[in-house]
Amino acid sequence: MKILVTGGAGFIGSHLVDALVEEGHEVVVLDSLDPQVHQDEPDYMNSRATYHFGRVGDLTILERVLEGVEVIFHEAAAVGVGQSMYEIARYVEANTFETARMLDQIVNHENQVKRIVVASSMSIYGEGAYECEDCGVVYPELRSDEQMKRRIWEMQCPECGKTTKPLPTDEEKPLKPRSIYAITKRDQEEMCLSVGQAYGIPTTALRYFNVYGPRQSLSNPYTGVCAIFSSRIKNNNPPLIFEDGLQTRDFISVHDIIKANILAMKKRSGDYETFNVGTGNAISILEVAEKLTELYSSDVKPEIVNKFRAGDIRHCFADTRKIEQKLGFKPEHSFEEGMRELVAWGEKVEAEDEFEQAYEELKVKGLVEE
Numbered sequence: 613m614k615i616l617v618t619g620g621a622g623f624i625g626s627h628l629v630d631a632l633v634e635e636g637h638e639v640v641v642l643d644s645l646d647p648q649v650h651q652d653e654p655d656y657m658n659s660r661a662t663y664h665f666g667r668v669g670d671l672t673i674l675e676r677v678l679e680g681v682e683v684i685f686h687e688a689a690a691v692g693v694g695q696s697m698y699e700i701a702r703y704v705e706a707n708t709f710e711t712a713r714m715l716d717q718i719v720n721h722e723n724q725v726k727r728i729v730v731a732s733s734m735s736i737y738g739e740g741a742y743e744c745e746d747c748g749v750v751y752p753e754l755r756s757d758e759q760m761k762r763r764i765w766e767m768q769c770p771e772c773g774k775t776t777k778p779l780p781t782d783e784e785k786p787l788k789p790r791s792i793y794a795i796t797k798r799d800q801e802e803m804c805l806s807v808g809q810a811y812g813i814p815t816t817a818l819r820y821f822n823v824y825g826p827r828q829s830l831s832n833p834y835t836g837v838c839a840i841f842s843s844r845i846k847n848n849n850p851p852l853i854f855e856d857g858l859q860t861r862d863f864i865s866v867h868d869i870i871k872a873n874i875l876a877m878k879k880r881s882g883d884y885e886t887f888n889v890g891t892g893n894a895i896s897i898l899e900v901a902e903k904l905t906e907l908y909s910s911d912v913k914p915e916i917v918n919k920f921r922a923g924d925i926r927h928c929f930a931d932t933r934k935i936e937q938k939l940g941f942k943p944e945h946s947f948e949e950g951m952r953e954l955v956a957w958g959e960k961v962e963a964e965d966e967f968e969q970a971y972e973e974l975k976v977k978g979l980v981e982e
């Protein structure tokens with residue numbers, strides 16, 4: 613089958629390309645090679661795939677690239693949460709508008725597209741789900757500035773103010789995207805699903821939790837915490853931990869993300885559905901910092917800075933029941949094993965620590981405390 617992977621030179625897209633080629637598919641890639649992510653053309657490009665360099669929203673290229681394509685994996689996106697709060701138009705253009713143009717092309721021109729799998733994100737939930745011992749399941753808003761300034765990090769019940777306990781977040785949780793990035797990921801998900809439904813093109817949205825693994829850009833300070841900490845440690849700088857370090861996330865290996873994508877392509881039970889793609893395990897940011905310093909055999913000591921980043925959520929981890937039931941997906945890679953792989957790879961690649969500069973930028977904009 614002929615398959616298009618947008619963002620196929622990126623972290624997740626490139627692993628997907630390899631897996632699809634391995635399965636015997638004819639794979640075409642459309643990627644803009646964003647300089648913030650790629651210093652050069654990546655050395656892992658697959659010699660058995662065909663690459664086109666350009667933007668998803670460029671209809672001239674898209675028309676050519678779509679020729680004969682039956683399945684689209686839409687992975688291309690600008691991905692910095694903090695950055696999206698001050699490069700608003702760029703994020704809306706890259707994620708929302710360029711997806712809109714791709715869909716316009718699909719519905720208005722002759723093509724063979726029979727299935728779309730779109731990369732969505734846990735960020736569209738905003739805060740995760742919580743349980744209050746008196747009020748039951750609650751879906752709080754982000755913590756207020758006032759609460760954060762008092763260093764009360766845990767989530768309080770929106771009804772009675774008691775400290776709550778995090779629960780796995782399922783797909784039914786009301787969506788409360790609280791960054792421009794998250795809003796554009798919801799746009800991508802909803803636009804693909806609604807166009808798919810209207811035109812009878814089976815579409816599946818995969819809400820990735822915090823993805824890590826080889827090929828993650830270690831020099832892009834706007835990516836996730838595993839990459840940022842790796843690059844800090846490699847450059848002998850301490851990882852800086854916001855809040856008290858006990859905030860948690862659901863870290864999932866890129867290899868499991870690929871497995872979920874392949875299942876979404878193959879199984880009709882995923883048509884027009886959205887799925888969490890996580891492990892269901894909550895891991896604290898402090899644990900991540902400690903594990904990475906240990907595995908890098910580094911002497912640097914993670915620093916808990918007791919400050920906070922605007923817009924950060926406290927806890928979010930996946931309820932994995934739906935994807936397990938409908939797609940038969942179960943993650944195979946443990947956190948320990950995945951971190952070992954990340955470090956083994958990280959030791960071989962260069963990493964410029966651009967964190968300070970990005971941090972300063974956030975400070976200037978008032979998105980992190982002085």
Ligand code: UD1
Binds near residue numbers: 733834897
């Ligand atoms: C966000 C997005 C997610 C996206 C990811 C990477 C939300 C809810 N989710 O996740 O969709 O895939 O960014 O772009 O917006 N931290 C530190 N020190 C650092 C960096 C981060 O302590 O140097 C902490 C943060 O304060 C946060 C946690 O690590 O508590 C995770 O941060 P990050 O990796 O940026 O990801 P999310 O905010 O979970």
